[in-house]
Amino acid sequence: VLKIGHFSRLAGVTIKTLRFYDDAGLFRPVYVDPVSGYRFYVTSQLPTLQRIRLLRDLGCTVAEVRELAPALDSPDCVRKLVALRKRLIVRVALDEQRLKEIDRLLQRYPEPASDYYKWPVVERRVAPVPVLSIRDRIRTFGIHVERMFEDAELQVARRGRRAPLSPFLLLHDMEYRDKHIDVEVCVPISPESLTACSGSVVDGVDRAACARFSGSYDQAPRLYEAIVDRMGSEGARIAGAVREVYIRFGANQCGYTLPRRMLANSVGEYQTELQIPVRPPGEQRL
Amino acid sequence: VLKIGHFSRLAGVTIKTLRFYDDAGLFRPVYVDPVSGYRFYVTSQLPTLQRIRLLRDLGCTVAEVRELAPALDSPDCVRKLVALRKRLIVRVALDEQRLKEIDRLLQRYPEPASDYYKWPVVERRVAPVPVLSIRDRIRTFGIHVERMFEDAELQVARRGRRAPLSPFLLLHDMEYRDKHIDVEVCVPISPESLTACSGSVVDGVDRAACARFSGSYDQAPRLYEAIVDRMGSEGARIAGAVREVYIRFGANQCGYTLPRRMLANSVGEYQTELQIPVRPPGEQRL
DNA sequence: TTGCTCCTCACGTCACGTGAGGTGGC
DNA sequence: TTGCTCCTCACGTCACGTGAGGTGGC
Numbered sequence: 363v364l365k366i367g368h369f370s371r372l373a374g375v376t377i378k379t380l381r382f383y384d385d386a387g388l389f390r391p392v393y394v395d396p397v398s399g400y401r402f403y404v405t406s407q408l409p410t411l412q413r414i415r416l417l418r419d420l421g422c423t424v425a426e427v428r429e430l431a432p433a434l435d436s437p438d439c440v441r442k443l444v445a446l447r448k449r450l451i452v453r454v455a456l457d458e459q460r461l462k463e464i465d466r467l468l469q470r471y472p473e474p475a476s477d478y479y480k481w482p483v484v485e486r487r488v489a490p491v492p493v494l495s496i497r498d499r500i501r502t503f504g505i506h507v508e509r510m511f512e513d514a515e516l517q518v519a520r521r522g523r524r525a526p527l528s529p530f531l532l533l534h535d536m537e538y539r540d541k542h543i544d545v546e547v548c549v550p551i552s553p554e555s556l557t558a559c560s561g562s563v564v565d566g567v568d569r570a571a572c573a574r575f576s577g578s579y580d581q582a583p584r585l586y587e588a589i590v591d592r593m594g595s596e597g598a599r600i601a602g603a604v605r606e607v608y609i610r611f612g613a614n615q616c617g618y619t620l621p622r623r624m625l626a627n628s629v630g631e632y633q634t635e636l637q638i639p640v641r642p643p644g645e646q647r648l
Numbered sequence: 649v650l651k652i653g654h655f656s657r658l659a660g661v662t663i664k665t666l667r668f669y670d671d672a673g674l675f676r677p678v679y680v681d682p683v684s685g686y687r688f689y690v691t692s693q694l695p696t697l698q699r700i701r702l703l704r705d706l707g708c709t710v711a712e713v714r715e716l717a718p719a720l721d722s723p724d725c726v727r728k729l730v731a732l733r734k735r736l737i738v739r740v741a742l743d744e745q746r747l748k749e750i751d752r753l754l755q756r757y758p759e760p761a762s763d764y765y766k767w768p769v770v771e772r773r774v775a776p777v778p779v780l781s782i783r784d785r786i787r788t789f790g791i792h793v794e795r796m797f798e799d800a801e802l803q804v805a806r807r808g809r810r811a812p813l814s815p816f817l818l819l820h821d822m823e824y825r826d827k828h829i830d831v832e833v834c835v836p837i838s839p840e841s842l843t844a845c846s847g848s849v850v851d852g853v854d855r856a857a858c859a860r861f862s863g864s865y866d867q868a869p870r871l872y873e874a875i876v877d878r879m880g881s882e883g884a885r886i887a888g889a890v891r892e893v894y895i896r897f898g899a900n901q902c903g904y905t906l907p908r909r910m911l912a913n914s915v916g917e918y919q920t921e922l923q924i925p926v927r928p929p930g931e932q933r934l
Numbered sequence: 935t936t937g938c939t940c941c942t943c944a945c946g947t948c949a950c951g952t953g954a955g956g957t958g959g960c
Numbered sequence: 961t962t963g964c965t966c967c968t969c970a971c972g973t974c975a976c977g978t979g980a981g982g983t984g985g986c
Contacts, residue, residue, distance in 0.1 A: 367939060377940090382976055398984070399941050416749055419742075424975070440757050447750045448876060454743050455886040456705075457736055458927070463702055464733045471726050590734060600741035641744070653965065663966090668950055684958070685967050710949070939984085946978070957967070 363392065369403040371499035373411050374535075374544050388428050389414055420446045481588050483573045488605070488637055490566035491527060493548040494518050494559040497534075500543055503579065507531065510547040512614065519618035522555025526621050530607040532564065567602065570637040574609070578629055582606065582636065589638055597643030609633040649678065655689040657785035659697050660821075660830050674714050675700055706732045767874050769859045774891070774923055776852035777813060779834040780804050780845040783820075786829055789865065793817065796833040798900065805904035808841025812907050816893040818850065853888065856923040860895070864915055868892060868922065875924055888925035895919040 370377045383389040384401060389411055391401035410431070417427045430439050496514050500506045511529060518524045527550035534544040551561050571589050575581045590600065610626040610633040626632050656663045669675040670687060675697055677687035696717070703713045716725050782800050786792045797815060804810045813836035820830040837847050857875050861867045876886065896912040896919040912918050 365940075376977085378977060379975085381941090386975090400984095401940090416746060418975090419746060420750075440754065443750055443754055444877075447747065447754070447880060448873075450743055450747055450750070451876065451880055451885055454740060454747075455888075455927075457740050457743070458885070458887070460702060460705060461733065461736055461740075464706075464729055464736070468726065468729055468733070587734075590737065594733060594737055599737060599744070601744070602741075641741075651966075662951085664951060665949085667967090672949090686958095687966090704949090936986105938986090941983070942981090944978105944980090947976090948974095950973090952970105952972070954970090955968090958965085960962105960964090 363402045363404055366391075366401045366403065369407075372405065372497075373408055373415075374499055375411070375415065383414070383424075386424055386428070388424055388431070417446075420450060422446070481573045481575075481585060483571050483589055483592060485569055485571050485640065488567040488570045490563055491548075491550050492525070492553050492556050492561055492563050493550050494522070494555075494561040495532075495546050495548045495564075497544070497546040500545055503543075507545065507547060510545075511549070512616075514547050514549040515613070515618045515620075516616075518549050518551055518555070518559060522559040522561070523552040524618075525550040525552050528607050528609050528624060529611075530605050533604040533606065565602075567637070567639045569601075569640045569642065570605075571598075571640050572635055572637045574633060574635045576610075576631070576633050578632070579634065582634065585636055586638075589636060593638070593640060599641045599643075600638060601641035602639035604639075605637040607635040607637060609635055649688045649690055652677075652687045652689065655693075658691065658783070659694055659701075660785060661697070661701065669700070669710075672710055672714070674710055674717070703732075706736060708732070767859045767861075767871060769857050769875055769878060771855055771857055771926065774853040774856045776849050777834075777836050778811070778839050778842050778847055778849050779836050780808070780841075780847040781818075781832045781834045781850075783830070783832040786831055789829075793831065793833060796831075797835070798902075800833050800835040801899070801904045801906075804835050804837055804841070804845060808845040808847075809838040810904075811836040811838050814893050814895050814910065815897075816891050819890040819892065851888075853923070853925040855887075855926045855928065856891075857884075857926050858921055858923045860919060860921045862896075862917070862919050864918070865920065868920065871922055872924075875922060879924070879926060885927045886924060887927035890925075891921075891923040893921040893923060895921060 364372070366377050366380055370380055373380075380389070380401070380403075384391060389407075391403050392407065393402040394400065395402070414427055414431050417430060418424070422430065426442075430442060433439055494514055494517055496510050498506075498510065514529075515524075529547070529549045532546040532548060534546060548564060551559050555561065556563070571593060573585055573589055575585050586604070593599070608624075610624060610631055612626055612629075612632070613620055613624075650658070652663050652666055656666055659666075666675070666687070666689075670677060675693075677689050678693065679688040680686065681688070700713055700717055703716060704710070708716065712728075716728060719725060780800055780803055782796050784792075784796065800815075801810075815833070815835045818832040818834060820832060834850060837845050841847065842849070857879060859871055859875055861871050872890070879886070894910075896910060896917055898912055898915075898918070899906055899910075
């Protein structure tokens with residue numbers, strides 16, 4: 363059972379929102395301490411909250427969500443979902459028109475040069491991979507992600523067999539650097555260890571825009587921007603969670619060991635690859 | 649010069665919004681009558697308002713818009729636009745994920761059958777066509793649209809040469825039947841009459857989903873839904889303004905004449921085609 | 935004791951929307 | 961006179977966010 367702060371980070375919503383949903387009778391903690399008033403939640407409530415957020419993001423009001431959320435399988439609700447899907451399709455169509463509008467404006471007033479041409483970007487396919495993963499919301503990169511990786515490596519060492527593949531980070535928010543970023547550290551494991559490690563399989567990607575940098579992780583956001591810039595200028599769109607793959611990196615190896623080729627002696631030797639799933643540009647209106 | 653009601657219909661915003669923008673110092677009428685307080689606008693203000701709406705729809709606050717809108721060509725503003733474009737790309741990516749979410753949910757709870765299979769839908773290319781057009785916001789179809797067409801035909805007869813093609817309606821809102829619908833009645837003209845009629849050229853469409861019905865126009869919304877349903881189930885998206893083409897229809901022909909093949913003697917003889925521009929499905933993540 | 939997390943309660947905010955009560959031209 | 965459009969002003973609304981003032985465990 364989790365206190366509100368922890369649960370809110372897992373769910374990617376603010377504490378205020380959770381309290382508001384509680385007052386609104388939309389989403390309740392499993393338990394409220396009668397003396398302190400503390401709200402307590404459990405991880406099994408996450409899917410429900412995600413569905414609520416989905417409906418809200420689709421434009422339902424809180425009152426509508428309150429009616430729909432409990433019984434998503436009622437015929438009424440299915441009808442509603444179908445209607446919402448149509449609205450969403452329309453919204454995407456409108457957004458694509460707005461993108462064209464912006465592009466027209468930017469064509470007239472020439473865009474300050476982006477530095478995307480400096481980085482070699484290749485497009486390729488990324489295979490699915492079984493992993494042990496830990497997911498959390500963090501405010502800053504660095505020490506926190508490091509600890510999550512150390513944790514994951516330790517668990518793999520204790521409970522199953524590691525696969526000799528690079529560990530990587532999944533960025534589930536597409537803002538890359540936001541206030542609170544929803545990240546998932548992934549340590550590849552052998553397929554047979556899936557149950558022992560209670561692991562999962564990360565989906566493969568048909569087409570991913572990939573680019574590498576070496577040295578400090580500070581460069582990641584700029585490289586990310588550069589890739590998205592290039593994709594945008596080609597009419598392509600982001601099609602899923604971004605991956606940050608650690609090819610050579612630092613690790614303290616307490617309680618586990620890694621293949622030597624993954625290890626770097628100094629920050630200068632770090633090697634990292636960004637992978638952004640790409641949806642190619644659809645056909646355009648003449 | 650237009651009073652607020654007329655201007656609001658042209659622009660597709662409410663009267664309340666225009667008054668609010670005036671008070672907020674965001675968008676001012678060209679003239680305010682000092683005694684009655686009436687606000688007056690001119691059509692040349694429309695592009696400015698459209699830009700303001702674009703920025704608002706992109707997530708700018710009113711305060712941001714107030715700073716940006718006057719000088720879209722300043723380097724600051726171009727930077728901002730580039731940032732907004734990135735945010736929009738992310739929003740589209742998120743919406744596509746949400747669509748997949750909904751599809752997953754609907755797969756589990758089988759969708760009540762749509763009637764799209766009843767209608768033969770073909771996909772084809774639609775050529776660009778020079779027209780004389782009149783655009784307005786309307787609350788209901790019927791008499792109002794009819795009048796707009798009579799108007800347009802009259803103007804063409806007086807000022808230029810009509811092309812022997814079917815007249816059609818462009819639906820600029822993608823909701824199809826909303827409170828106020830932004831429609832443009834189009835009467836095809838010969839290319840040489842473009843200047844005489846102060847006409848314009850309606851863009852062609854590479855791929856349009858087309859289906860016909862005969863008889864009363866009441867069937868249009870259901871057919872439209874059916875086509876969009878089918879598109880949605882195939883992963884395709886709406887790529888622009890929907891067209892309603894009148895193949896056989898009623899007309900009083902006062903002051904103009906139409907080719908006989910376009911005319912219907914009774915509602916039963918009406919023939920109408922819906923054309924929805926299609927963007928084919930992008931590649932999917934595995 | 936400090937720092938951190940949690941609480942309630944009242945009020946703020948953003949971009950309008952609603953509605954009362956009234957005017958002015960056809 | 962009726963119906964339509966326009967006005968102002970005050971208040972409402974939606975989904976939270978802010979901030980004051982306070983608690984409780986390490």
